[in-house]
Amino acid sequence: MGEKKTARPLRADAERSVRAILEAAERLLSQDPGASMEQIAAEAEVSRTTIHRRFAHRQALIDALALSAARQLAQAVDDGRPTTAPPLVALHRITANVLQVKGAWTFALSLPATPGSEAAALHEEMARHCLTVLDRARAEHLIDEAADLPWLQRVYYALLGETLHGNPTDPTTDPDTLAARVVDTLLHGAGPRN
Known part of the structure; x- marks a missing residue:
């Protein structure tokens, strides 16, 4: 019987390289979805060998980018304490957190999650958390x-x-201010206030 192998954690320098590659991929691909692996390596200031060692092909890089962004978004939702914070507090915190993450990872979060993938499971979990907060x-x-x-x-x-x-042209970019707008509009619409 063979033992199931688990992925070893990356060394700190390898982890930094992967993070730099993913951040560079987000920057470049949001401007040019056809950017090559070599362009991404140059933007990340790593060698072509490094990017190809970490990601066997372009789709592997894109899948890792989508997963990394989904994990960050899921953490942003969890940090809002959807099941324990008072509902209004949770809704505001989650909204501010999500706006911050989505603003930084627009390309990665626009990618459809592959059905059955970890990213898809994270998106499903976040959708359940959203319904939980709304129900609360x-x-x-x-x-x-x-x-x-x-x-x-x-x-x-x-x-x-x-x-x-x-x-x-909206000068407001503060996540808390934007979250207050979103939550206020969601809960009160555009009708007159008492």
């Missing part, structure tokens, strides 16, 4: 009890997307 907000009467939560989730995602890609 409904239980606290922050959301109407008859609200369709899957629809509200789609509206929330649309607000996040518009916040990230909307008006480029």
Whole structure:
């Protein structure tokens, strides 16, 4: 019987190289989705040998980029404490955290997750957390009890997307200020305030 091999952790210098490659890939691919491995290596200031040693081919690099971004996004959601923080606090913190991560990893997070992959599982878990926070907000009467939560989730995602890609002349870039706008719009719409 053969033992299942587990991946050994990377040495610190190898981990830095991988991080530099992924960050360079995000920068270049967001500007030019056809950027080559060699261009990415140059942007990351690593040798062609290093990038090919870490990533057997371009798709492996793109898959690693998508997974890294999904992990960072999942951590941002977890840091908002979706199941334990008061719902309004969780919604605001998660929104601010997500805006920060999505703003830094727009290319990687625009990639569709391969079904059955770790990235796909992370995205599914984040969607469940979103519904949990919305359900908790409904239980606290922050959301109407008859609200369709899957629809509200789609509206929330649309607000996040518009916040990230909307008006480029908007001077507000602070994640907390933007999160307050998103949460206020989600919970109150554009109707008059009492």
